Amino acid sequence: MATTNLIATSNGVRFFSSSSLGNPDHFLSRRDGIGIVRFLRGKSYFVTGATGFLGKVLVEKLLRESPEIGKIFILMKSKDQESANKRLYDEIISSDLFKLLKQMHGSSYEAFMKSKLIPVTGDIGEENLGMDSETADKISEEIDVIINTAGRTTFDDRYDAALSVNALGPDRLLSFGEECKKLKLFLHVSTEGTVLETPLCFGENITSDLNIETEVKLASEAARKFHGSEKSKKLKELGYERAQSYGWEKAYTFTKAMGESLLHSNRGDLSVVIIRPSVIESSYKEPFPGWLQGIRMSAPLILGNGKDQIPDLFGDYQSSCDVIPVDMVANAIIAAMAKHGCGNVLTDVKVYNVTSTSHANPLRLGELMDFSHQHLCVSSLTETTAKDLKLMKFHSSLEEFTSSVSKAIAKQEREMKNGEGEAASHTTLSMKGKRKLKYFVSLAKTYQPYMFFQARFDDTNTRSLLNELSVEERKMFEFDGSCIDWEHYFINIHLPGLKMELFRQISS
DSSP, X not given: OEEEEEEEETTEEEEEEEEOOOOOSOSSOOSSXXXXXXXXXXXXXXXXXXTSXXXXXXXXXXXXXXXXXOOEEEEEOOSSHHHHHHHHIIIIITOGGGHHHHHHHGGGHHHHHHHHEEEXXXXXXXXXXXXXXXXXXXXXXXXXXXXXXXXXXXTTOOHHHHIIIIIHHHHHHHHHHHTOTTOOEEEEXXXXXXXXXXOOOTTOOTTTTOOXXXXXXXXXXXXXXXXXXXXXXXXXXHHHHHHHHTTOSSHHHHHHHHHHHHHHHHOTTOOEEEEXXXXXXXXXXXXXXXXXXXXXXXXXXXXXXXXXXXXXXXXXTTSBOOXXXXXXXXXXXXXXXXXXXXXXXXXXXXXXXXXXXXXXXXXXXXXXXXXXXXXXXXXXXXXXXXXXXXXXXXXXXXXXXXXXXXXXXHHHHHHHTTTTTTTSOTTXXXXXXXXXXXXXXXXXXXXXXXXXXXXXXXXXXXXXXXXXXXXXXXXXXXXXXXXXXXXXXXXXXXXXXXXXXXXXXXXX
């Protein structure tokens, strides 16, 4: 049964709905631990989102720590099996993320990878996962665990697309799980953002008056009604409006919450675990520090300042910034999988909030930006010198932010003209300058919920899981966010990794 939980914040008591957040079993590491490696050995998995940031790290960790595992069936969006095989090679086998595995297996690396990783043509956004019946029947005989890391993570996504993948996708996968003969666990990766932005009363469910079928119908009707560029715009607006009406800031978190709700309602006798990570960033240690895929989350803010494009931020210096390295999320997934995949069927959905700051190791937004500034002054992204790179100025209102950024862009344009147009008003912008201003204002609006966030997440279940690990398991599968030295992480790990990813994207 879903229960309502509360977290004390600087703004008072905040309520949110979660499941099975019971008391920890104990707070001393077991000598024998959970038996993670023993559980992994010989098991076969069905993984969605394996070419994504988190999914790829998870697959690497499974193969590296347990080469004796069975097979990992990877659902891949592709037109045919040949295309799926090519995606597997290009995006996983050839990825630099797997260089430790390459060293371990030497000349037999590719043979090992192809013996373990089985690409499956399909799509979580389609009925029956887009798989043909013969393939689905074959896989259903073999897999022990389903892991869903797939998701559309764009904050301002089209409502129909977000509903199809984030809300209905997990339920489609669950239906497939019901057909699997020896399935031991269904594990779904959600997001900490599924908690409401407004308080709940005790006993209320996060989706108490929400009809998901109605939402799907609304999105489908809108998709039929509009065409061309207007279609995308209207569907994005619809997602934002529907999310706001139910207490969420964005369609992304709203549809992820729907996905959780359907798992609660339709799980039947399956054991279901939900992992809710906070903002996922570059790897802390494994397979090597600083690995990142894509320019994501905090990166646009950091890069905007690092390129001296924007000296301002719409946000609160003191706001809570909950970041968790990707390898810690992968380790928590594996630990939870081993914990609940070999025992009795769970009587309720088990939820793990995999976060870092909690109450033990808080990180402020202002600290993150200060660490970024400190690093970029020494190792800048452009020819900008340390004395030219400005500290971020925080604004509490969007109007102040917009005005300040507009002036900064106008100043940059005057300087680029080498003194020409000095008589022009300092607020006069070229068309290019106006586009730049529009981009930064749009970015500020998109990030607003995170820039003023004050809550903490209840990580009771995650702490309990951590304390069940043996000393050796803690070393092999580390996910204790309270041990992170934030200054060291951002200056020496994350920012160098971010720059490497930026240069990789530019070169490719």
